[in-house]
Amino acid sequence: MTQDGDGLRDSSMEGSELHRRLTAIWSTPSGLWGALSTVDHKIIGRRYVTTAFVFLALGGVLSLLIRLQLAQPEARFIGPDRYNQIFTMHGTNMMFLFAVPVMQAMAIYLVPLMVGTRNIAFPRLNAFSYWVYLAGGLLLWIAFAVDTGPDVGWFAYVPLAGPEYGAGKRADIWAQMITFTEVSALAVAVEIVVTVFKQRAPGMSLDRIPLFVWSMLVTSFLVIMAMPAIMVASSSLILDRLVGTHFFNPAEGGDVLLWQHLFWFFGHPEVYIIFLPAVGMVSTIVATFTRRPVFGYLGMVMALIATGVLAFGLWVHHMFVAGLPRLGESFFTASSMAIAVPAGLQIFCWLATMWAGRPVFKTPFLFVIGFMVIFVIGGLTGVMVASVPFDTQVHDTYFVVAHFHYVLVGGAVFPLLGAVYYWFPKFTGRMMSETLGRWIFGLIFTGFNLTFFPMHILGLQGMPRRIYTYQPEMPWSGLNLFISLSAVILALGFLLFFVDAIRSARSGSLAPANPWGARTLEWATSSPPPPYNFARLPVVDRLDPLSDDIEAVPVASGLRVDRRELLTSSVVHASPEAREASPGDSIWPLWAALASTLMLIWSIFSPWAVVWGSIPLAITLIGWFWPKGVPEDEA
């Protein structure tokens, strides 16, 4: 109480003194303990991104195995049991361990910087979410390594995944992995919503929020609303399998289609959870490399929100051949078609921006151009499968495989790769290679189209998905061989990308604070940023607050420098409201994550784990929240 919240302030402090004091209070101690207990959003964000890219590489290896097996008819390279595990792992890994986490990871790193604050909201929850995510990923991959990988598809339809037909613990591993990743995704979503609502730099009113931040805000709401559906589904599945409930057993009054409704009520928004962040990345890159703000800011924000709302009205188009009433199907045809309108609006706004701007053809922008070419195809095939009669012929065929790879790889991975090239200097302080970048773009773009475009034709020629082989008399062998060879080009592109990223992180040329001449706040600080992000918090008075001279950004002062402190502001106008302590490093999130992991894995085997496993979890949470007598504990 002696300090009465009026500790040492930064108001009259010189730059070097300020830097010394802020570093002392915000930096993560070196060594293992420091690494395990850090709550710095930049360190955790980098960790998240790196881990997600490791999972991308692993998932990519699985896809090559799939292509190896399908290159020839009746190949005996991989048996059906292993093949079913492989394609299930590929989908599950890419959706739950790569696509969603990598987008949230980018946001964990970038959102606090882009809104001009010093750390993400709930930084310890952030650390916890990473450990839980890592544990879920390890659970899945270790299970696969010991031949217990899930083999029921990433959608785990019952009864195939139910107690009667899904033998062993494979489906339980899948269902529990869902729990891990959903807990971590929900935690991050909450952090981002609060960071965006309450920690924006003074003056960053709603109409000055960068489009990437808007996209992550909408995405986070989608996560919060969609994920509970899959948690209900996967928990009910575990109950059916472990304690003999009959949620999905038609013989006992359960319903097989209930699973599909729950799964797709989550599963369709999931597509937009992956795609909307990519939209934000595209907008950011387009603005920077056309040297002008994105055309139609208000329209872009409205399109994001409209997409987010419509995303919840489409799930039945995954069930068009399940035998639902015709009238209901018509509604979902119309709503699935309608989502093309906000998507189209965004495409047209980017085109208008390019039209009116002065494009600079650097690697990030090349990936955005690739995105436009590929995603428009994916969007148009999306309109096709929205039609019930059309869908009855292509549902569960390679046409759909082609479609969603065009949407997810074209619509999300291309922007993501562009975003990596774009923000790499901020993350690491070093530039990636522009020359290699062009090669990588060329290889991935060519390889992708050669690999996935022919799948449209295969689907129309009657080749179903998820088959481990096909008979020689079917007319599919030629295209399949062609696809498998093309996949090698695609894989080479990704290999080169990883080489470039690792090489550049070690020995790339040093990056200035704002190498691209961008206009958003993350570039207003050094590359990489100091532990406290901004020596003095920026003040925003327009949509693109940076000019060519980053020193010219107005700043706020008056924050304490003897404890971690940041500024909270109002939701609409971002008027400063209070100085708020930001929690310091703590090892407790790691212990809590370990206790959660113990309980969740144990509960695959015994329902009593939920009872006994909650004890260590409670202990770690008490340790987490127990006042430590540090300055950050003060109000």
Add this chain to the structure above:
Amino acid sequence: MKTHRALPLSVLVLASGCGGYQSALGAKGAPAIHVEHLIVGIVAVCTVIWILVMMMLVLALVRARRSVASQATGSEKPLTVAVSAAIAATVVIIAGMTIASFYTTRNIGLPDSTALTITVRGQQWWWQVFYADSPAGPGFQTANEIHIPVGRDVRLRLESPDVIHSFWVPSLAGKQDLVPGRTNSLLLRAEKPGVYRGQCAEFCGLQHSHMAILVIAETQAAFEGWAATQRLDAAGSADPDIAAGQASFMAKPCAACHTVRGTPAGGTTGPDLTHVGGRRTIAAGLLETTRGSLAAWIADPQTLKPGNNMPMVPLTSIELRNISAYMESLK
């Protein structure tokens, strides 16, 4: 170039009219023809849209490159008008495609009341087919092969006793799931005689890949002839090999899972084998029916179709030869 590519079934492919064997783009039945028109129409419209958008993209990038110096600082009004027009066009086109889709759904319609009804039960990993009693005679059961008369609506009742399957013969109609606990139905119709292949389209476990079905469309007379044969019990044979094969079949576990009408074999786990020798394929489209393929299948079903529910029954080579002869004789 490889011998296995020249398997006899490829002859079937050619005989049934090139590529249309199992293809959404080789429609030979009214429902599939309506959908094929829709597919071609929507794909054409979408291709034009894609080309237009790509032209705009190229123009935007090239134009901007040329006029680096004269950066447009003027009004954004023309752009606003262009973007609004593009969005309006999107709305109109989307509405058009939605209406076209509804129109196609209506055209496909429902089977008429005089339609022949066939019950199909999808099982791991084969198709059980029931023909109901009719004025022509009592009902009967077969497997992995559906015969239908051409030019007539056929209503399939789709059921599943185990996991979800999906019935899909793309040349005749779009797919429909077989969902445990529910009965779905599908209108099937073939305009021309022919053999149309289909396969399970919903992932159903280990042998999802080998769960094919043949729909054989034939003239009304041929269909009735076939049905009359199917109604008959299995004929005995004086051939000593076949008789010995029958005896082995009854003595071994075979009869516990398979039915051969007219004999003590009454198992219901596996396909009804009363007329198995008359079917074109065995093991759900895996092999063409010959004495050799029957022997290969019986000798080692787990290598040919790993994970399927037929166990390997230990047999002497003579028993194997005789049982294969017996199976082949069940026309």
